Amino acid sequence: MRLALVSAILLLGAAQPVLAAPAVSEVKVSIGPKLAEKVKDIGQRDFDILASQLQRAVERRLPPRPGGGTLELVIEDAKPNHPTPQQMGNTPGLSYQSFGVGGARIGGRYVDPAGKSTPIAYSWWETDIRWARYGSTWHDAEDAFDRLADRLAKDQFDDGSKPRR
Template sequence: MRAALVSTVSALLLLGAAQSALAAPAVSEVKVSIGPKLAEKADDLGQRDLDILSSELQRAVERRLPPRPGGGTLELVIEEAKPNHPTPQQLGNTPGLSYQSFGVGGARISGRYVDPTGKSTPIAYAWWETDIRWARYGSTWHDAEDAFDRLADRLVKDQFSDKR
């Protein structure tokens, strides 16, 4: 009986230590921008869609890491993004292109987290869908939004890079 109690207490202590090691960084501000290579594609993708991507990334991160006083700053840059369906701009630019066209998408994000003391930690993350079977059912930027959600989940766990 005593051994079971000791092992249970030990497990709880280890779990608590693991959770504090994976504590979310304190964030007071999230800044999102579009990288230069992606910005060059504004005429093809549409500036409106790039603005939507920026706001979706900010929303995904702030939903999981709500800004609070005394935290650091997350500076995120959407370097690359690929839609699942043609954007309205692409449909307008290309006669005969259909919204029913689909493909796999995703996004690559870089940036840095600057903590309240000024220490900077680089951020690098990319996620690209590999299975086309579900692509037809999602929104224009479904896979890119999945990449944003996955990045936000990693940031909550204090994982700033997808490098192993």
């Protein structure tokens, strides 16, 4: 009897993060106004890539379910690890061999089916340049998106930090 009780408690504890995830029926992703001002530098193509990568990361961890709320995410800032094609076209001598640390800051809100709004704030910026050379253009931003998606799946909407640059 005692073993069955302990097993049941452990199973409930293991299932809790899955039960805590919000029900999402739609994910909307947009580019924030400050980041959108950099369209001539970064390029619209890369903004479209960022938006689709964030949407894909979130929907992978929170598959859309009928009757759920709406998740509205805004990419407020993002920095690439390698120059974008637009940046290389704007700056002669810049090459894809150039690299640096990147990341992203995402804000937004979750609106549940009853209309209650919960703010979302998350940012993650890489601090170690050693691996930047080997990743894709938006590798660190993709990591930020994956980390946010993990938090959303665990119902942790805010990282508790102030936005960093």
